[in-house]
């Protein structure tokens with residue numbers, strides 16, 4: 001299996017703080033995620049800024065698209081996004097639209113399974129349609145209620161679909177190696193890095209833990 005990628009979730013609203021944090025952690029991560037609140041607040045300009053500053057990094061825009069998939073995602077791929085997310089709960093037509101936009105730019109579409117009732121059925125159907133990445137995701141509100149992504153990761157990993165698997169939801173140093181061993185290809189980390197006293201040190205620790213598995 002290819003080495004798992006580490007994705008840094010940039011969840012601040014502040015443009016300069018976001019660019020600053022990306023700069024600090026860049027040596028240790030593979031993908032920059034522009035989080036949903038951040039992309040709503042800052043828009044395409046932030047995609048263009050990060051694309052210009054970090055040409056070697058993958059850039060995920062966490063649009064969590066709910067409708068008008070192709071129309072909404074196209075400008076973000078055009079601005080340099082490598083991956084855009086679309087909600088599994090949006091339905092197959094919207095997912096198909098984002099997949100179409102991704103393919104037009106040689107990029108990737110990620111299905112976010114957050115709040116999808118039948119995640120296995122959704123993963124199967126969207127993988128069949130050509131989705132590139134399946135996102136197992138316990139959101140911030142669900143985390144606050146005590147939920148974790150581990151059971152869902154096991155359910156999706158065992159399907160053996162022809163997609164990469166991304167996992168997000170409160171991943172931290174004590175859990176990151178279990179996530180890798182459970183079959184994740186992309187490990188998303190937000191608060192455990194940006195909330196640390198030294199985000200660079202926290203990112204380095206996550207990198208070392210992932211590489212040691």
Ligand SMILES: O=C(CO)[C@H](O)[C@H](O)COP(=O)(O)O
Nearest residue numbers: 009168169170171189190191
């Ligand atoms: O997409 C998100 C929330 O919807 C977050 O970016 C994702 O959950 C990663 O952050 P954390 O590691 O803090 O959970």
